[in-house]
Amino acid sequence: MTRFWVGGYGDDMEGDAEGIGFLSVDDGAGPxxxxxxxxxxxxxxxxxxxxHPTLDVVYAALEGEGAVQAFARSGETALRPLGPAVDAGRYVCHLAVSRDGRMLIASCYGDGRVIRYGLGDDGAIVPGGPDKAAALRAALFGEPDVRDTLDSHPAKDPYPTPFGEQPRVSHAHAATFLPDGRIATTDLGFDxxxxxxxxxxxxxxxxxxVLPRGTGPRHMVLHPSGHLHVVTEYSCEVFTLASARDGRWGLVSATTASPIARVGFDFPAELAVSRDGGTLYTALRGSSTISALRVKGGGESVEPFALADxxxxxxxxxxxxEGVLLVAGQRSxxxxxxxxxxxxxxxxxxxHTTPAPTPTAILPAR
Structure with missing residues (x-):
C-alpha cells in the first residue's frame, strides 16, 4: 500500500478538513x-x-493560525504533534526543508515574511533557530530570535506605483533550496x-x-539540469532562471503555461516535474485543467504541448x-x-476520483 498525507482547509479558512488527512493506493490495484x-x-x-529528508516527521503550515507545527508518525495512519505550534507570519502558505534536515523555511502570503527555523536532531522545531547561542541570548537578554531576523529585510517593490493606484503589497509564497545551500523565494505581490x-x-x-510587472511568481521547481522553473499566477507563464558563473541568477526564457490559458481567469497553481525531468505539469485553476510542458535543450526552456481536464x-x-498525476481539487x-x-x-x-475534504496539498508518506 502506498500512503499519502493530505493538507486541507478547515473552518478557519472556510473549508471542511479536520486536519491532516490520510490517502492510500493499493499497489496491486493501482489508481x-x-x-x-x-x-x-x-x-x-x-x-x-x-x-523531513530522513526522519518520519511532517511539517504543516497552519495557514489560518499563522503558525507552523511538526508531526511525527505514531502509527500506519496517524501523526502526533512533535512539540507545540510555533508562530509564523500571516497566512503562512508554504514550507521547505533543507537537505541536511537542519532548517525550515516558511513563506507567508499575508505579510510577505520569509522565516527561518532550526530543526533538532529529532526533527522538532527548535525555538530560536539552529544557533543555540543566539537562542540563549534571545532568552536571557531579549535579543531578537531567528524568527525576527528577516523583519529588517522586507521585500521592496522594484516598480514605481502608477499615479492614482494604491501601493502593492508583498506576498511571499514559496521557497526552494538551491544546490549551493542558498534559498530562492518567490514574492507574488512584488514580482x-x-x-x-x-x-x-x-x-x-x-x-x-525581477520579473515583469504583474506576473505574480507563485511556485517553483528545481530541474535536474540546475535550472529553476517558476510558474506565475497572474500572467499564466513559466519563467526559467539559471545561475551564472558568479552565482547570480537571471532570467533565460519565458513561455505561456498554455496557449489557451486566460489571464485573470486561470491562475496557475503548482508546478511539478516528471521523474525523468522531461516534462513539467502546471494546473490552471479557472478552467480546472492540467497543462504539460516539454523541457527543451539543457533545461533552459520549456514549451506547452498538451492540455487535459x-x-x-x-x-x-x-x-x-507511478505514471499518474494526483490532483487535489480544493473546491470540489x-x-x-x-x-x-x-x-x-x-x-x-x-x-479515478475520491472524496477528500477541501484538499490543498498531497505529500507522499514514508
Missing amino acids: SSLRYRGTAAAVASPSWLVR LVRIWRPSGAGLAPDHEV SGVDWPRHHLVH STISAIDLDERTGAPREER
Whole structure:
C-alpha cells in the first residue's frame, strides 16, 4: 500500500478538513484503489505539508493560525504533534526543508515574511533557530530570535506605483533550496524571486531577480539540469532562471503555461516535474485543467504541448506518482488520478476520483 498525507482547509479558512488527512493506493490495484481514509492528525487548516529528508516527521503550515507545527508518525495512519505550534507570519502558505534536515523555511502570503527555523536532531522545531547561542541570548537578554531576523529585510517593490493606484503589497509564497545551500523565494505581490544565504541564525539577502510587472511568481521547481522553473499566477507563464558563473541568477526564457490559458481567469497553481525531468505539469485553476510542458535543450526552456481536464474543480496542488498525476481539487473536495502517456508524458483521461475534504496539498508518506 502506498500512503499519502493530505493538507486541507478547515473552518478557519472556510473549508471542511479536520486536519491532516490520510490517502492510500493499493499497489496491486493501482489508481482505481485511491481512497481518502480519514484524519491522521486533528489540526486547523494544514494547507501545506513538507517532509523531513530522513526522519518520519511532517511539517504543516497552519495557514489560518499563522503558525507552523511538526508531526511525527505514531502509527500506519496517524501523526502526533512533535512539540507545540510555533508562530509564523500571516497566512503562512508554504514550507521547505533543507537537505541536511537542519532548517525550515516558511513563506507567508499575508505579510510577505520569509522565516527561518532550526530543526533538532529529532526533527522538532527548535525555538530560536539552529544557533543555540543566539537562542540563549534571545532568552536571557531579549535579543531578537531567528524568527525576527528577516523583519529588517522586507521585500521592496522594484516598480514605481502608477499615479492614482494604491501601493502593492508583498506576498511571499514559496521557497526552494538551491544546490549551493542558498534559498530562492518567490514574492507574488512584488514580482520577485529573492535569493538568500544562511547567515548565523537567520538569513541574509544575496540578490533578486525581477520579473515583469504583474506576473505574480507563485511556485517553483528545481530541474535536474540546475535550472529553476517558476510558474506565475497572474500572467499564466513559466519563467526559467539559471545561475551564472558568479552565482547570480537571471532570467533565460519565458513561455505561456498554455496557449489557451486566460489571464485573470486561470491562475496557475503548482508546478511539478516528471521523474525523468522531461516534462513539467502546471494546473490552471479557472478552467480546472492540467497543462504539460516539454523541457527543451539543457533545461533552459520549456514549451506547452498538451492540455487535459484535471477531473476536479480548482486544482490547487498535484504530484507525479507511478505514471499518474494526483490532483487535489480544493473546491470540489476531491482528489483525482490522471493517467500520463508512457511515451510522451501527456496527461490523458481521469482514472479515478475520491472524496477528500477541501484538499490543498498531497505529500507522499514514508
